[in-house]
Amino acid sequence: MEFKDRLRARMTDLEMTATDLSSRIGVSKSSITFWRNGTNRATGSNLMELAKALKCNPEWLETGKGAKEPNAIPSNGRRAESNASILGYIAPWDDETPLEDDEVAIPLLKDVRVAAGSGEISEEFFTGKKIRMGKYTLKNRGVSPENAVCVTVSGNSMEPALPDGSTVGMDRAQTAIKDGKVYVIKHDGELRVKQAYRRPGGGIRLRSFNQAEHQDEEYTIEQMAEKDIWVVGKVFWSSVLWD
Template sequence: MSTLVNSVFMNISGKRLRDLLDERGIAYRDFATAMGVEPQHVNNWFNRGIPKARIFKVADFLQVNARWLADGEGDPSAATASEQPEVAGTEWLPFPELPTLADRINHAMQQCGLTQQQLAEAASTSQTTIQKLCSGKSKETKKLNAIAKALRTSTNWLATGESPSRETAPREVGSKIHLEPLHPWDDGTPLDDDEVEIPLYKEVELAAGSGRTAVREVAGRKLRFSRKTMRTAGVHPSQAVCATVSGNSMEPLIMNGATIGLDRGTTHVVDGEIYALEHDGMLRVKFLYRLPGGGIRLRSFNREEHQDEDYSLQQQQDQNIRILGRVFWWSTVRPLKSAPLI
């Protein structure tokens, strides 16, 4: 394709993208977040066109035909799996010809015409991660499903080299819900380049049996988050910690035993936001509101059992009330035999 023709194609695809977002009332910043890029990247797509490695992801998000989005051909409505244009990279060569994960990724990249950087962008990971996989330095990755999708190939083929039957392979029709396997890890599993480890804090009893408690870091206990999650939440990884919640004051929003993520860099009170506090050694999670004279109001989600609590600035000092940070994330594991929620 000549430079002129390529330029025309790219500009038209960018115009179609802008028109779709405007027509559907999707804010450019929200779209950028959904694509895992900065708003400036989206602006560049408007002017220069959608990158080849991003076409299918953008089309999937907007529920339109990828070929129409790319070059204007065909019906704009989303194509079914059988109607999607056949893309190089789905040629599954047998295991003896491509015995390693690196061999299969490199083969699929060549078939798709993607560079390491383009594949990294399409799979929402770093180029370093792709480089390690392509060189064989990394033998596995939690991003394999995303990489397979970007390469328009089978996750199982990438992982094992086993060639699925085209005739019996299930087609994805209609539903856009993707259920992917969990990837277990432990303290010995290396961090991916797009991951960070966050320390875990909890309320612990102090020595000497006094019954007093304090919020302390649990040695050796950490949780893993993607850097993309941190960016989306607006939290710098160095300011993030996790903690375990007890009590029913925030149920059913935040359940007893939930793990929460805190941004220690945000301790100023924004009315109606959720914060974690240390109250004379007790870990508490509440909605906070400012009161005149430096006071604060603590509000529970479960207001039927827990009334609002107001504290003046002097009372905060006397009772050792300290804001630890804004709660930006929480998660609860429910055992099989848990009591019903309702």
């Protein structure tokens, strides 16, 4: 039994049409048709949304393994307490792999590193490689694809949440500071990622997660103008590789 067979069977069980699934998942009807015909299969956030709409486990839908029903009780009669949820499966791809219907390519400014600490001078933003990201992920965070940019974090000031080498996605449309949120800040020609707080009179306070080694920095509105400090965008996503 293949993916397409499990998909068809589940649609039959729930009396769902391709139009029903298309509207619930937010993909084109032709994508549903391709999945049903076996031309390709749902992956990533599409798979998650498809399994949710079909009220089944994504692992079963993708591979046929595991319980079909999401709340099935194991054979020992006891259900373990869950403290995690599956957001998506990792699928291999390269720069030549076509984007899925639910994906967009977000510019990765690989050669412009966000400074989490002392900072690195950046002459200008320029696009290097790109990060594949689900449209649902962006929509869920209220981010328009044209405003999304990914950059690389350097330094240890945002550890442990964002260690050196992390990748963050920022929304360039969100520049109004909400206290405690994380932003990419332009500072004297350097890019920095920090928690930001508003100060009375229009100033700014920049805070690191690693406060043991990096103290808060405060700037008045006059100092912000003098040092060319401004918010580039709000961080809405991050990716970390563990050592």
